[in-house]
Amino acid sequence: MALETLKTISPITNKPILIRTGISSEELALLPETAQKAFQSFSQSTTLAQRQEIVRRALGILARKKDELGREITEQMGRPISYTGVEITTAVKRGEFLLSTSSSLLGEEGVVDGEPEKGFKRYIKRKPVGVVLIIFAWNYPYLILVNSLIPALLAGNAVILKPSPQTPTIVERIASAFQEAGLPQNVIQYFHSGSLTQIQTLVRSPLVNHICFTGSVAGGLAVQQAASDRIVTVGLELGGKDPAYVRGDVDLAWAAEEIVDGAIFNSGQSCCAIERVYVHESIHDKFVEEVKKVLSRYRVGDPFDKNTQIGPVISRRSQETFNAHVADALAKGAKDETPENETFKDLPxxxxxxxxxxLTGVTHEMLVMTDETFGPVIPVMSVKSDDEAVRFMNDSEFGLTASVWTKDVATAEQLIEKVEAGTVFINRADYPSPDLAWTGWKNSGRGVTLSRFGFDQFVKLKSYHVKDYPK
Structure with missing residues (x-):
């Protein structure tokens, strides 16, 4: 049987820019076997300090190549060149944070002593889970991968990486950097595939001990279903329909600038982008006018132009979904209030x-307020009170992040206690802080990355109960 041919289609031109060859069934079967052998050697023959040094060197290699790696991101997924190098810098900083916390979580301080008792020793140790399969998305490929890869390696696991066909070079660059940094052979392996069947085969392998998946709800459900045939842990980072609530006391110009950035940065292609905006009725019209001013200054166009702020969305399908959501809203009574902007006309x-x-005049009967759009849309809905805003914010199958914008931080702190989301912001949005747990509620996923809790999925606990031999 011929191997699968995977083409990366440029979102800038819709022409193929990269070709990768898929993997045979025989090669696929060897991946977890090879990974298990690498894991046994790596976990037993390296100390935490040695693993930390390998990770430190690899992060340094990536940092030195940030411009080159950033250009590849722009080519493959269309984010403007002014921002892609920053992803590498941020990924390295995130990796360094995880590195800095690893000694207290994985070293001797991570050993939990039992209650002292004469003639007995009782304690708990954290052990690596084994082989970790990491399936990750294209929209922030280095950031997403670092979340799982760094703690997995520091804990002593081996990993198998499966990238999106849209950004295939990321795994190649990562593997090369870690090889140069001294990581033993086969501790990192990767494969290219567009086949759900192949992914399900690996998920079902008894030699794979943990799965990390970042992507769509449908993809996460498929992985979870494949894993249901056996006892294995699965971490899911899925979609969002993240709300923002703008209270009546804000500085309108400042709030508009922040909300627009949180909604349309990376062409709105972030799981934690602001996708719904609720504004108190007392400032609704003025807020909309301020948003128009901000949007009128944005530049859409060629992502290799350093003045461009918004590039294309990832695919024709994404383009069609975006247009369908907007058309649905307009057909149901919403109003397009996008301002005049020369760069919005005659798009390539x-x-x-x-x-x-x-969009204004939106309701929860519209797709743009219920389904993940994953594009640069700002639907604004007027609300009468804090309570009504919270009710609408929680009226969603998703629960990744949510934000409240106000001068009255004390009141906002009370409001966010009622909001159903894994991360809640006040006067900020779209920022996964490395020292906080990144976790989705509802259909936004399960499991945790980042923070001290981000290491938990990559270790298993082993209890020791030792009694002195009777004399």
Whole structure:
């Protein structure tokens, strides 16, 4: 049987820019076997200090290549060149944070002593889980991968990486950096595939001990279903429909600038982008006018132009979804209040460009307020009170992040206690802080990355109960 041919289609031109060859069934079967052998050697022959040094060197290699790696991200997923190098820098900083916390979580301080008792020793140790399969998305490929890869390696696991066909070079660059840093052979392996069947085969392998998946709800459900045939842990980082609530006391110009950035940065292609905006009725019209001012200054176009702020969305399918959500809203009574902007006109036909769109008069009967759009849309809905805002914020199958914008931080702190989301912000949005747990509620996922709790999925506990031999 011929091997699968995987083409990376440029979102800028819709032409193929990279080709990778898939993996045979025989090669697929060897991956977990090879990984298990590498794990046994790596976990037993290296100390935490040695693993830390390998990770430190690899992060340094990535940092030195940030411009080159950033250019590849722009080519493959269309984010403007002014921002892609920053992803590498942020990923390295995130990795360094995880590195800095690893001694207290994985070293001798991580051993939990039992209650002292004469003639007995009782304690708990954290042990690596084994082989970790990491399946990750294209929208922030280095950031997403670092969340799982760094703690997995520091804990002493071996990993198998499966990238999106849209950004295939990331695993190649990561593997090369860690090889140069001295990581033993086969501790990191990767494969290219567009086949759900192949992914399910690996998920079902008894030699795979933990699965990390970042992607769509449908993809996460498919992975979870495949894993249900056996006892194995699965971490899922899925979608979002993240709300923002703007209270009546804000500085309107400042709030508009922040909300627009949180909604349309990376062309809105972030699981924690602001996708719903609720504004107190007392400032609704003025807020909308301020948003128009901000949008009128944004530049959409060629992502290799350093002045461009918004590039194309990832694919024709994403473009169609975006347009369908906007059309659905307009058909149901919403109003397009997007301001005049020369760069929004005559968008290049070859690429997957869409107009950043401001909608008012939206309701929860519209797709743009219920389904993940994953594009640069700002739907604004007027609300009468804090209670009504919270009710609408919670009216969603998703629960990744949510934000409240106000001068009255004390009141906002009370409001966010009622909001159903894994991360809640006040006067900020779209920022996974490395010292906080990144976790989804509802259909936004399960499990935790980042923070001290981000190491938990990569270790298992082993209890020791030792009694002195009777004399």
């Amino acid at each position: 036909a070859d690429g997957n460009y869409v107009k950043p769109t401001l």
